[in-house]
Amino acid sequence: MSFQTPITIANAIEYIDNNSFLLPAIQREFVWTNTQIERLFDSIMRHYPISSFLFWQVEGDTKSQYKFYSFLKRFRDRYQTHND
Secondary structure, three states, rough: OOOOOOOOOHHHHHHHOOOOOEEEEEOOOOOHHHHHHHHHHHHHHHHOOOOOOOOOOHHHHHHHHHHHHHHHHOOOOOOOOOOO
């Protein structure tokens, strides 16, 4: 198994927007605090490494065997905390 070529955050957001990246239904609920999110963005803006993401490529008829969620695009602390 080899690592893929890194992509930019802009590329990742584009893939999320066109539903090329989805979350498997096994993904747990959103659990980060506002402070943790702010620290992540701070690290990104300072060009600190933020570790890696695991991507799972599902193709063809196999896609119908799994349930997927879209990424949250609008999050407010009190509202819309669950994904369709």
